[in-house]
Amino acid sequence: MRSFLRKDLLVFWRDRKEVLISLLAPILLIVVLNFAFSDLFGEDAEGLDIDLGIVLEDDESLGFEQFTETVLGMDLSEEEKEAMIAQASSISPGGLMTSFFSDPELSGWITTRELSEVDAKEKVANGDLDAFVKIPDGFTYDVLSQLMLDQPAENALTIQIEEQSTESDTIHNIISNYLDTLNFQFALQGVTDGELQDPILPQGGREVIEGVESFGISQYFTVAMSFLFALFIASTVAMKTTTEKRERVFNRIILTNSNPISFLMGKTISTFCFVWLQLMIVFTVSHLLLDVFEGKAMAFWFGAIIIITCFSLAVAGLSAVFTTITLIINNTDAANGAFNLVIMLFAAVGGNFFPTQGLPEWLQKIGEWTPNGLSLSVFMQWTQFGDFQTLIIPMVKLFVFFVGCLLIGIVLFPRRGRA
Amino acid sequence: MIETIKLSKTYKGKKAVDEINIYLDEGESVGLLGPNGAGKSTTISMISSLLKPTSGDVKLDGKSTIKNPAEIRKVLGVVPQEIALYEELSAYENLKFFGEIYKVKKNVLEQRIQDVLDMVGLKERQKELVKTFSGGMKRRVNIAAALLHNPKILVLDEPTVGIDPQSRNHILETVRKLNEENGTTVLYTSHYMEEVEQLCKRVYIMDHGKVVASGSKAELLSILSSEDTIRVNLSETSDELIKKIKSLEYIRLVDETSEGIRIICKKGANILGDLVRAAESERIQLTNYQMETPSLEDVFLHLTGRTLRD
Numbered sequence: 001m002r003s004f005l006r007k008d009l010l011v012f013w014r015d016r017k018e019v020l021i022s023l024l025a026p027i028l029l030i031v032v033l034n035f036a037f038s039d040l041f042g043e044d045a046e047g048l049d050i051d052l053g054i055v056l057e058d059d060e061s062l063g064f065e066q067f068t069e070t071v072l073g074m075d076l077s078e079e080e081k082e083a084m085i086a087q088a089s090s091i092s093p094g095g096l097m098t099s100f101f102s103d104p105e106l107s108g109w110i111t112t113r114e115l116s117e118v119d120a121k122e123k124v125a126n127g128d129l130d131a132f133v134k135i136p137d138g139f140t141y142d143v144l145s146q147l148m149l150d151q152p153a154e155n156a157l158t159i160q161i162e163e164q165s166t167e168s169d170t171i172h173n174i175i176s177n178y179l180d181t182l183n184f185q186f187a188l189q190g191v192t193d194g195e196l197q198d199p200i201l202p203q204g205g206r207e208v209i210e211g212v213e214s215f216g217i218s219q220y221f222t223v224a225m226s227f228l229f230a231l232f233i234a235s236t237v238a239m240k241t242t243t244e245k246r247e248r249v250f251n252r253i254i255l256t257n258s259n260p261i262s263f264l265m266g267k268t269i270s271t272f273c274f275v276w277l278q279l280m281i282v283f284t285v286s287h288l289l290l291d292v293f294e295g296k297a298m299a300f301w302f303g304a305i306i307i308i309t310c311f312s313l314a315v316a317g318l319s320a321v322f323t324t325i326t327l328i329i330n331n332t333d334a335a336n337g338a339f340n341l342v343i344m345l346f347a348a349v350g351g352n353f354f355p356t357q358g359l360p361e362w363l364q365k366i367g368e369w370t371p372n373g374l375s376l377s378v379f380m381q382w383t384q385f386g387d388f389q390t391l392i393i394p395m396v397k398l399f400v401f402f403v404g405c406l407l408i409g410i411v412l413f414p415r416r417g418r419a
Numbered sequence: 420m421i422e423t424i425k426l427s428k429t430y431k432g433k434k435a436v437d438e439i440n441i442y443l444d445e446g447e448s449v450g451l452l453g454p455n456g457a458g459k460s461t462t463i464s465m466i467s468s469l470l471k472p473t474s475g476d477v478k479l480d481g482k483s484t485i486k487n488p489a490e491i492r493k494v495l496g497v498v499p500q501e502i503a504l505y506e507e508l509s510a511y512e513n514l515k516f517f518g519e520i521y522k523v524k525k526n527v528l529e530q531r532i533q534d535v536l537d538m539v540g541l542k543e544r545q546k547e548l549v550k551t552f553s554g555g556m557k558r559r560v561n562i563a564a565a566l567l568h569n570p571k572i573l574v575l576d577e578p579t580v581g582i583d584p585q586s587r588n589h590i591l592e593t594v595r596k597l598n599e600e601n602g603t604t605v606l607y608t609s610h611y612m613e614e615v616e617q618l619c620k621r622v623y624i625m626d627h628g629k630v631v632a633s634g635s636k637a638e639l640l641s642i643l644s645s646e647d648t649i650r651v652n653l654s655e656t657s658d659e660l661i662k663k664i665k666s667l668e669y670i671r672l673v674d675e676t677s678e679g680i681r682i683i684c685k686k687g688a689n690i691l692g693d694l695v696r697a698a699e700s701e702r703i704q705l706t707n708y709q710m711e712t713p714s715l716e717d718v719f720l721h722l723t724g725r726t727l728r729d
Contacts, residue, residue, distance in 0.1 A: 256520040256521045257489050
């Protein structure tokens with residue numbers, strides 16, 4: 001078997017075109033996809049850096065005085081008037097807005113500065129600011145009247161943006177979210193006997209769950225593309241058998257009285273070696289180029305190697321089945337087409353072309369029945385939770401897949417030459 | 420040593436090999452002659468255990484090889500028509516791989532590789548990749564790979580197709596030496612008559628899956644002992660002239676050549692007078708007339724009605 005393995009390794013290694021394709025293509029694709037999609041997906045909040053101007057034209061104390069006068073002039077009992085005034089005194093709409101932006105979660109990626117409207121317009125036009133928010137004159141009075149007296153507001157909060165961008169959309173979303181929550185909180189107070197409560201403002205930025213790390217888009221592309229290209233090695237190795245069959249090398253091997261299983265094992269083990277090396281090289285180079293797994297501990301890399309090893313075994317098993325099919329059927333073009341179809345199907349269902357997290361759960365479950373889908377999902381969990389327990393069952397499943405495929409390959413393997 | 424008994428192979432209802440009986444004695448050199456599609460390669464595949472016959476048997480020293488092909492594989496060296504080598508490996512790497520899987524002992528293999536490389540004249544270029552070799556050199560490595568385990572029987576399936584004369588001579592010389600000096604039994608398949616004539620003591624002629632004649636060269640030529648072969652050069656040929664000649668009662672076959680016609684007729688027939696008259700009536704000049712010694716090619720033509728390269 002060692003002779004077969006050495007021969008297969010040499011034959012593949014000497015096919016420089018194939019070696020370059022299997023190494024360079026995934027790396028190139030990972031780099032391109034990262035550059036192309038990191039902005040679109042907003043890789044991480046750290047990727048955003050928003051400069052926001054705040055134009056404060058509202059005089060909060062004047063607004064409160066106006067509101068007090070309006071309340072005092074209303075046909076209400078003294079107790080009700082006092083209660084309303086007391087509640088209003090705790091609300092500072094403009095202050096809430098500025099303190100919202102200075103929240104540590106937002107201040108990390110939104111820089112705010114107060115300035116005049118003229119300056120703000122100029123800076124937005126020059127591109128020094130991404131946008132500015134204008135808190136207009138009478139804003140406090142309007143907000144208090146609207147919230148507590150149900151009167152229509154005259155002075156709306158305005159956002160000025162020079163051009164549409166991810167940053168401007170983000171600001172718009174944050175402010176809309178802020179106002180919706182503010183309205184909701186006051187409406188809630190209205191039905192809870194007007195008890196005085198501090199409004200709970202929306203949280204900005206990323207939701208951080210303790211003990212869980214994110215699985216970013218660059219990590220997704222690295223893992224998904226590497227696993228996809230690794231699958232193709234199963235087909236490439238099987239198609240090398242086509243050449244052996246066409247040129248009667250396989251017949252010559254049969255005539256040596258060699259155990260056919262040695263031939264199959266040579267293919268299987270060489271596939272394992274190629275896939276393992278390919279994945280290790282692609283992961284390492286992608287990490288060096290793009291810092292994909294930044295700051296990960298040795299334990300992470302150890303787990304990653306376990307996943308890569310088990311996935312390589314699964315692909316090797318697939319190559320055993322493909323090799324046997326190549327030897328059984330006469331139409332090798334049809335076989336090649338079928339192998340590529342199976343690989344593309346595996347890749348699509350397993351989530352190598354796009355993340356399946358947004359798809360229905362049953363579809364995600366089907367994806368995990370493919371070796372690539374299962375490995376991708378496990379890699380994702382491993383990156384996020386780093387729990388060794390989560391590796392055990394999937395790795396056993398990948399090993400069972402390998403053994404199953406190998407058995408199919410052995411059972412169906414032809415013992416004589418051409419039928 | 421090895422014989423086939425009513426060996427047949429049918430593909431999709433069509434008989435590629437039809438009940439052929441051939442045998443090879445130890446140390447013999449036997450030719451299997453026939454045009455493309457005659458069934459030579461199919462016969463060789465069945466003899467070498469690569470193809471299961473539809474019916475019939477292949478026996479090695481009286482024992483059937485159909486159910487237990489391992490025995491014949493041990494003593495058989497097969498040189499296929501195709502270049503059955505790894506192009507990405509060097510000549511040495513190919514031979515090392517095949518030697519190892521032939522289970523040639525480690526301490527013997529290195530010397531054996533050098534011996535077979537020397538035999539095919541490629542010792543100096545053993546480290547070069549096969550894909551950089553010419554067609555002739557590839558064919559020589561192809562033969563070397565079949566000799567690594569020192570086979571008793573060597574089966575060569577058209578080993579000289581599409582190669583330069585130098586390589587061809589080298590291959591023929593190698594096969595001759597193996598047979599005459601090493602005592603290797605040779606089954607040599609070709610559609611090149613002169614190669615078979617040069618190498619083989621006995622010949623089987625195959626056509627349409629059947630053995631149509633067999634025997635030594637002299638025995639085969641005796642088939643034509645009742646016939647004469649005459650080569651006639653003409654200023655031009657015409658269908659009408661050929662038709663007139665064919666209508667003569669003692670004529671067996673008229674075959675058009677580049678310079679005129681070749682005629683096979685009843686031995687001793689007085690053809691010249693009739694031939695001149697027929698040519699004159701068609702206003703065609705007869706420029707040369709020559710009685711030929713019959714060759715195996717003529718035998719083949721006589722038996723099948725077509726030439727080997729048809």
